[in-house]
Each structure stands twice: as structure tokens, then as C-alpha cells.
Amino acid sequence: MREAEFCHPRLVAVYDAECPWSRDDDFFLAVVNETPCSRVLDLGCGTGRLALGMAAAGHTVTGVDPARASLEAARAKTGAERVTWLEGTSPILPDMAFDAAVMTSHVAQFLVDDDAWAGTLADLRRALVPGGRLVFDTRDPRARAWERWNPVASRRRIALPDGCEVVAWTEVTAVGDGTVGFTHHYTFPDGARLLSTATLRFRTEDQVRSSVQRAGFRVESIYGGWHREPVGSGDGELLVIARA
Numbered sequence: 001m002r003e004a005e006f007c008h009p010r011l012v013a014v015y016d017a018e019c020p021w022s023r024d025d026d027f028f029l030a031v032v033n034e035t036p037c038s039r040v041l042d043l044g045c046g047t048g049r050l051a052l053g054m055a056a057a058g059h060t061v062t063g064v065d066p067a068r069a070s071l072e073a074a075r076a077k078t079g080a081e082r083v084t085w086l087e088g089t090s091p092i093l094p095d096m097a098f099d100a101a102v103m104t105s106h107v108a109q110f111l112v113d114d115d116a117w118a119g120t121l122a123d124l125r126r127a128l129v130p131g132g133r134l135v136f137d138t139r140d141p142r143a144r145a146w147e148r149w150n151p152v153a154s155r156r157r158i159a160l161p162d163g164c165e166v167v168a169w170t171e172v173t174a175v176g177d178g179t180v181g182f183t184h185h186y187t188f189p190d191g192a193r194l195l196s197t198a199t200l201r202f203r204t205e206d207q208v209r210s211s212v213q214r215a216g217f218r219v220e221s222i223y224g225g226w227h228r229e230p231v232g233s234g235d236g237e238l239l240v241i242a243r244a
């Protein structure tokens with residue numbers, strides 16, 4: 001099933017267990033906190049980890065995601081009533097409603113086609129007030145992260161809240177021109193085996209920079225790591241901060 005890790009309730013629970021608060025969340029929260037009490041959009045909010053953290057920090061947060069099962073998991077969490085949760089993608093965003101917008105854990109890479117990416121950036125520009133900031137991460141293709149997505153290196157055990165362990169591993173199924181297709185494999189203690197397939201786009205720094213500028217943003221910074229290292233060092237990331 002395509003992107004089942006966000007849509008299948010059993011896999012959403014695995015995603016949530018596998019992705020606790022981390023240094024990427026620290027980075028995004030620190031950037032958002034530079035403007036206290038902001039109206040913040042979390043596009044592709046998933047199970048809501050960062051949206052809830054930003055709301056707890058005093059921001060007025062809207063979380064948007066197309067995956068209903070992920071949003072249901074978010075809505076069930078402590079503090080969820082502080083966040084406005086919306087099911088959908090960028091066309092549903094209101095005009096000039098946010099001071100900041102984040103897309104985290106590589107949401108940008110799920111927008112594979114150039115037209116889909118340009119449309120999302122245009123909607124984000126429309127949804128931000130003039131001077132509002134867009135902050136997102138996308139993996140630097142030069143770090144070739146997909147080369148570590150193989151059954152041996154990626155094999156992992158994920159402990160669920162009920163104490164059960166899921167065994168998971170990932171294999172790359174296709175490497176194209178700036179795209180990587182892959183499948184996550186999951187085995188549950190009751191013997192159930194589930195798959196989640198997806199394709200990600202790996203944009204170069206130049207492609208990211210020019211697409212963001214074309215959408216009407218000024219790129220303020222691009223970092224290579226969660227501690228604001230230069231591109232090419234750090235964590236193999238392109239961490240973009242742009243102003244509408």
C-alpha cells in the first residue's frame with residue numbers, strides 16, 4: 001500500500017513509536033520560537049508531535065495532513081485540543097493566516113513532481129502574511145541517504161507502547177533522476193506482515209533555492225545540519241528558512 005505508514009492505523013502506531021521528539025524538532029521549535037505567540041501552520045503534520053510541542057510553547061497552531069489515520073492519532077494525544085487539525089493538502093489553506101509555516105521530517109520530498117511542489121509553495125506563500133517565514137527540511141542528495149536503506153543496515157526493532165516489538169526494514173526499489181522509490185517491511189508479533197511503499201524526490205540545493213524563490217520567498221538560510229552547520233557538513237540535510 002502506498003504511504004501506508006501514514007494511512008494504516010497499525011503502521012501509524014509504529015511511525016509514532018519510531019519517531020519521538022528529536023533534534024529536528026528542537027531545530028524547528030527554536031526557529032518558530034524566534035517569534036513568540038505566532039500563528040503557525042504545520043503542513044504534513046502527521047501524528048502531531050511538533051504541532052503539539054509548538055502549541056505547548058504558546059503558539060496558535062494548525063496541523064494539516066492528508067492522512068486521516070495520522071490525524072486521528074494526533075487528535076487522541078494529550079493537548080490535542082489546543083491545535084486546529086485539518087485533513088487535506090495545501091489548496092485548503094486560508095489566505096494570509098499564518099506568521100510561520102513548517103514542513104518537517106521531509107514532507108517536501110513527498111511532493112515528487114515539480115508542478116506539485118511549485119503548487120504547494122505557491123499555496124504556502126498565499127497562506128503566510130507578508131514577512132512570514134517558511135521552514136522545512138529536505139535531504140541533500142549529495143549525502144546519498146538511500147544507500148543506507150537496505151535490508152541489513154535498516155533492520156530495526158520498534159517497541160510499541162503495549163510492549164510489543166515490530167521488526168522493520170527498508171529496501172530501495174528504484175533510483176531515478178532525482179527520485180528514489182522504496183518499501184518499508186513490517187512484521188508484527190502476531191505474524192502480520194505489512195508493507196508501505198513511497199517515492200521521494202531529492203532536490204539539489206540549487207533546485208530548492210530556485211523553486212522557493214520562484215514562489216515569492218526570499219531564502220534567508222540553508223543549513224546542512226540540525227546545529228546550523230553549513231551545507232555539505234552536518235547531517236546531510238538542506239534546512240531551509242525563507243521569508244514571504
Ligand SMILES: C[S@@+](CC[C@H](N)C(=O)[O-])C[C@H]1O[C@@H](n2cnc3c(N)ncnc32)[C@H](O)[C@@H]1O
Pocket residue numbers: 006019043044045046047048049050064065066067070088089090103104105106107110111
Ligand atoms: C514523514 S511524515 C512527517 C510527519 C510529521 N511532519 C513529522 O515530523 O513526524 C510525512 C507526512 O507528509 C504527509 N504528506 C504527504 N503528502 C502530502 C502533501 N501533498 N501535502 C501535505 N502533507 C503531505 C503524509 O501524510 C505524512 O504525514
